[in-house]
Amino acid sequence: MTFTGHTPGSSAYRRLIVGLFFAGVATFAQLYSPQAVLPQLSSDLGISPAAAALAVSAATLGLAAAVVPWSMVADRIGRVPAMGIGILTATALGLLAPLSTGLEMLLALRLLEGVALGAVPAVALAYLSEEVSARDAATAAGSYIAGTTVGGLLGRVLSGLVGEPWGWRAGIWTVAGVCAVAAVLFLWLTPKAQGFVPGRFRDDTTPGMLERLVLPLRSGPQLALYAQGFLLMGAFVAVYNYLGFHLIDEPFALPSWLVTLLFLAYLAGTVSSPTAGALASRFGRYRVLLFSIAVMAVGAVAMLSQILLVVIIGLLFFTGGFFGAHAVASGWAPAAAAPASRAQASSLYYFGYYAGSSLFGWMLGIVFGRADWAWFMAAILAMCAVSAALAARALRLSSTGRV
Secondary structure (H helix, E strand, C coil): CCCCCECCCCHHHHHHHHHHHHHHHHHHHHHHHHHHHHHHHHHHHCCCHHHHCHHHHHHHHHHHHHHHHHHHHHHHHCHHHHHHHHHHHHHHHHHHHHHCCCHHHHHHHHHHHHHHHCHHHHHHHHHHHHHECHHHHHHHHHHHHHHHHHHHHHHHHHHHHHHHHHCHHHHHHHHHHHHHHHHHHHHHHCCCCCCCCCCCCCCCCCCCHHHHHHHHHCCHHHHHHHHHHHHHHHHHHHHHHHHHHHHHCCCCCCCHHHHHHHHHHHHHHHHHHHHHHHHHHHHCHHHHHHHHHHHHHHHHHHCCCCCHHHHHHHHHHHHHHHHHHHHHHHHHHHHHCCHHHHHHHHHHHHHHHHHHHHHHHHHHHHHHHHCCHHHHHHHHHHHHHHHHHHHHHHCCCCHHHHC
16 A cells, blocks of 8 residues: 555654654754853853854854755665764764864864754655655644754753853763763654655656756745745844843843753744644645744844843744744745655755854854844844745745645
């Protein structure tokens, strides 16, 4: 019988979702673990906030460069083996990174770690779209993104709490150890692929490697989806990179441990991701995407306040809106692509996603350092506005946006 995908309630579906949850933890915890200790890293190495933020940008740059090659590797050796190789290699590099004797060595190791981590975002959503029934794909994608938020939250909070008394190296080491356990759980739980056969694109009747990569780049809706990742992720990472610096200054003057706890705002994304996926299945991806961007913008405006409670509420809105938009856009890219190009469409989305993280995570630090928080947030709002305008232009009439 033709495999039509696992359905909610089945044992394989549960194992798939939980397995990818641990893949998200292993990937995103170590990807963002330096973010919570950037002030300590800046002080310890005697560098500027923007230079310290390169510890995050180097990894996301490596990831951005690697997602497309990883999608090709996954076509050859299989989805789960590719993700497993990437996670295990990244965890080994993550354990080495805190041994760095200077910024240059740290950035080199973080770059290589990002290259290895690229396997999961390059492949996970293509794997989901092939292994889950079509009507449940948006909901499953939202559940996967929720798992990545837990990973991002765990990496930031754990490294921050450990790094406060024992230094940034101890914080990053602790997270790498947790990620090693998560990687093992991923390999143990994740079911073997049934909706994809490795190496199936080898005959003359199906698209070649280059054609499968170029095909999504000829699609206006696909390019608009990649722009969502590029702009929204760039805005999101920049806020989390520099909010800590903003809050330890006047008029807030918060201690570092309390700033670390603000990363608990990530839980808003844990809730909004599956919610956005379920709403997209019901009302259409396009409407939910625009609404999520609007929520992000409302949160950004609130973070201009000098009242701490308002800033925290704004951060919750901003985070929830971002992960809602990301859950919709990231699941939409492979769903809207031709079957032969699903892995490439997903990897191209993540290329834009992490390229935006690397570029704006560093570049907006220059705005923060040379101007002030108000100009920084003005840039964030402009990025949200451009993202919404591109979505309205290219995605409004997309048939896959209504399923």
